[in-house]
Amino acid sequence: MSDRNGSFDGVHRRNLARVLGLVHLEGPLSRARLTALTGLNRSTIAALAGELVDFGLVEERAPDPTNRVGRPSPVVAPHPALVAVAVNPEVDAVTLAAVGLGGRIAARRRIDVDGLVSPEEVARLTADAIDGWRSRELPDARFAGVGLAVPGLVRAADGLVRFAPHLEWRDAPVRAFVEEATGLPAAVGNDASLGAIAEHLFGAGRGVDDLVYLNGGASGIGGGLIVHGRPVGGTSGYAGEFGQNRPGIAASVDRRAEGGVLEDEVSRTRLLEAVGLRSADEPTLAAAIRDALAADGERGAAITDELDRQRRILATALANAVNVLNPSLVILGGFLATLADQEPEALRAAVAAQAMPAAAEDVDLVVAALGEDRLMIGAAEAAFASLLADPLAAAHPATVD
Amino acid sequence: MSDRNGSFDGVHRRNLARVLGLVHLEGPLSRARLTALTGLNRSTIAALAGELVDFGLVEERAPDPTNRVGRPSPVVAPHPALVAVAVNPEVDAVTLAAVGLGGRIAARRRIDVDGLVSPEEVARLTADAIDGWRSRELPDARFAGVGLAVPGLVRAADGLVRFAPHLEWRDAPVRAFVEEATGLPAAVGNDASLGAIAEHLFGAGRGVDDLVYLNGGASGIGGGLIVHGRPVGGTSGYAGEFGQNRPGIAASVDRRAEGGVLEDEVSRTRLLEAVGLRSADEPTLAAAIRDALAADGERGAAITDELDRQRRILATALANAVNVLNPSLVILGGFLATLADQEPEALRAAVAAQAMPAAAEDVDLVVAALGEDRLMIGAAEAAFASLLADPLAAAHPATVD
DNA sequence: CGATATTTGTTGCGCTTGACCCCAAATGGT
DNA sequence: ACCATTTGGGGTCAAGCGCAACAAATATCG
Structure with missing residues (x-):
């Protein structure tokens, strides 16, 4: 009864998935809103919602009090269980x-x-x-x-x-x-x-169909791409390994690791060293950097130099990605967010200077929104x-x- | 009659598009083969094919003589007009x-x-x-x-x-x-x-869902991506501008243009200079390179050095793309094909050495198949x-x- | 406080579409 | 020449969604 290879039943399946997906992504929605969002008929939405309730995937609640005229519409919400x-x-x-x-x-x-x-x-x-x-x-x-x-x-x-x-x-x-x-x-x-998928669906990249996400962790720099609104895995699923790239380093004095890759140059360990810590979680590192920057003299200059150096190299890597993918958004997480937060405009300007002007116009650069979740x-x-x-x-x- | 927003008529539209797309991509196909390829019912295929004939988009020909038992199946072919x-x-x-x-x-x-x-x-x-x-x-x-x-x-x-x-x-x-x-x-x-789309549909990238295409022309290096079987445009359609990237250049003696981008370093003009030509079409350049390589002494060494230098830099750029996109195929066209054809294994090895091992295992590197068409x-x-x-x-x- | 307007759920009907069934046609093998 | 096999063609059937009419629930106005 349920498995039919025909493309007919496919319509039903797709519509069910669409309704469930909307409730998943947008949160609880009234049936009226579902009809508007899907373009389907009221009766169809009612049938689909009923089916999803039967499956135990959603529940229908009493209408939210809306201060508008008209019969209130039941709210379809993800099943809490x-x-x-x-x-x-x-x-x-x-x-x-x-x-x-x-x-x-x-x-x-x-x-x-x-x-x-x-x-x-x-x-x-x-x-x-x-x-x-x-x-x-x-x-x-x-x-x-x-x-x-x-x-x-x-x-x-x-x-x-x-x-x-x-x-x-x-x-x-x-x-x-x-x-x-x-x-x-x-x-x-x-x-x-x-992480890229999470930021795309629920974080800084909501509703953005073409984005690049880069995360700086203790282990290195990883990332993910969203193209056409879908996560990019590549042939085997290894896509997004920005940390292993070799970006151009304009000034050779900026190079620290001969023959190294991005994550050897732009590295959390080097930031920790610059502020004199052996290990720290992300807020601690960010605070330490702020303190060090506030300090006058040699200590402040050292961390400023290191931040600037890492930002310059990161900017080249980001510009490369912007040229190739023409995303509308670049999201930075982990210590890359810390790096960006210190001088957001400097980083944006450095990316814009090295990317194609047209592509640079399109792209916005933000930090991740979801944190540890x-x-x-x-x-x-x-x-x-x-x-x-x-x-x-x-x-x-x-x-x- | 024809425009109905309902998802019903959508099935019909999709099926029509599927049949036309198959005939477009695979060439003339018998109705029997279309049923097999689409999974649709014979009667459905007959109706769809008839509709496409009515629209003047395809024509149905007498069956090809097949040396098999059974009623022969009419061939559906793109309409020649x-x-x-x-x-x-x-x-x-x-x-x-x-x-x-x-x-x-x-x-x-x-x-x-x-x-x-x-x-x-x-x-x-x-x-x-x-x-x-x-x-x-x-x-x-x-x-x-x-x-x-x-x-x-x-x-x-x-x-x-x-x-x-x-x-x-x-x-x-x-x-x-x-x-x-x-x-x-x-x-x-x-x-x-x-060009990337053409190579994907009819050339070296047929049936490959994740590929990177790079073309070396007189004006520079352009490219295109196919991800999930679909061409990637990015937000505004500017995606694929590999030529404006700044790849890492391991040996600083390899750098020719200070602060330059990929197409300043890996360039047709520099190849022409190395063989002493002012301008030439692609076969002429390829022949000139072969001649120069065959020549002993300083002239042969100069072109060998330049080819090797450009290949080294190109390899880094390709490895970066492979890391980020994990494609199953990289297609090189224009003078990049000439560059690759001289030492295909050397280029493959250089890419593999600089890309992540897992992603390098997946990727094949070929030259474009379609030529001037x-x-x-x-x-x-x-x-x-x-x-x-x-x-x-x-x-x-x-x-x- | 009641009447009206507005919005939306509910129900039954009809249309469209593709699957299924049976028969006819065409071809190779016996 | 006949049979098996494969496939097209036409009619019938089932399923899914849109549509329209009706009912229900709420806000607003008098």
Whole structure:
């Protein structure tokens, strides 16, 4: 009844996905607004919403009090019990969250680890977290799937982690481990790529169809692209590795690492060194930079020089990306946001000076908006992806009759 | 009757477009093959094909003699009378062609010009060419539209040529001029972007969904991207300007232009200088390079050095693109193909050495396949685009009843 | 406080489209 | 010459969405 290869039933599937997607991206919407946004008929929206309610994917609430004439329209909202599990294994901790549709964080836990976690441990920790949530914080939750944001190269075809240098994972079938341990479908993605998706859907890049996202982390510089409103994976899913690029360095005195790549030159470690810290989280580093800049004399000059140097090189890398992709937005996260925030206009001007004028006119440069939730939301998005693409297939995996 | 916003009629439109697109891309196909390729029902294919015949977009021929049992299936082929006009204004000449569906060149003419052509002259030459074809070579032709491949920045929104440095056009409304002069709908695109589309659909990139195309011309280095099987324009359509990038130059002795961009370093002019020519077409340059390499002594060493130098810099630029986009194919055209053909393995190795290993594994590096027809086919594709996207709307622009 | 206007949910009907079924046509093999 | 196989053609069927009429709920006006 539900699986028909014909393109007819495809209309229905697409419309279901469209309604669910709108509720997911825009938040709770009245049926009236859904008719306006989709262009579908009122009766069609009613039928689609009813179907999604039957599947347990959304719920219909009493109308919001609107101070306008006319019959109020029921509000279609993501079902609060439906969540995805987001997992981000890092060198010092594994962060997990239960994320509802619309990017709502329902629960979160951070598990500090001694030494490096293995893929098997991540699977176990994920299963434990789900058990904990099931029995305590979220007794009614229905878990749609697991999404993992991994700091490394992830092969899109099968979710294999080809290489995660800091975790020291190599060809790790973490997806299979997690699916085995939890009994849920799992999706694996590169952390920066998933961050780009999160910023695109819920952050600084909302509604922008062509953007470049660059994130500066302790491990280096990763990124993600959105083209035609869709995340770019490339053939195998490795796209977005800006950190491994070799941008032009106009003044050779700016070069620190001979034969090095972007993330050797524009690096968090070098910023930490310049302010005399050994390690710090992002707010601490930003504060330390502010303090150092305020200090007169040699200390202030040293950090100013280093910030300027890194900005010059980053600007060339960004200009290259702007020339090739002509995006309307560049989003900077992590320490790159700190770098940009110190002298936003200087960075914009440096990019504009090195990019084609026409492309430079189009592009805006902003810092990321989502903060620490970014990876959780991005990972959840990966977990929800199949459901959002085809709610009917996901709700009725194989209806016999 | 024909315009209904409902998603129902959308199925029909999509199916029509799918069938026409298949015949366009794959060449003449039997109805039986169309059913297999689309997954649609035989009766549906029959109806769709009949409709396209009625619109004059395709024709049905007697079945090809197939040495197989069973009733033979009529062949659906692009209608031979349906052509688009491709126009490529350049500094020395304006090249025009009448191109049928499937990339067939029905007629071609090259008009040498003294001095630079203006947009108005291009419009007039186009109208003249159409008149000539109508009255002589192609009396039965139906012209679907005009596509212009312009060596410059073209704003996608309205086809305005923002800046074409070698033609000395600035904010030239050439699309409007051509539409006025010919009475046909016109589309304008950047030459390299259209070349990328042509290579993707009919050349070295057939069936490849993620590719990077770089073309080396007299005016510099342009390019185009295909992502998710679709050409990437960016916000305004300026995407693909690799020539304006600043790639890393590992050895500072390799730098020729201080503060220069890729096309200042990797340049046709420098190759011509190295072989002692003032100007030459591509085969002549390639032959001159071969001769020079064969020569012993200083002359051979000089050209070897210059080729190696340009290849080193090009390799860095390609590696940057490979890191960011993880394409499965890089296509080189123009003098970049000549550069690659001299030492293909050296270039591949240099790219692989500078790109991420995982992304380098995925990518293949080839030279363009279409030669001088590339821009004509790409421009025709732009002219056919609206027809291919929605044959129904294009065939019945505004059916009153 | 009641009547009216406005907006929207609900229900039944009709249109369009593509799938399915059965028969006819064309071809190769026996 | 006959049969198996493949495919086109026409009629019928089911499904999905739009449309129109009616009902319900709310704000505004008198």
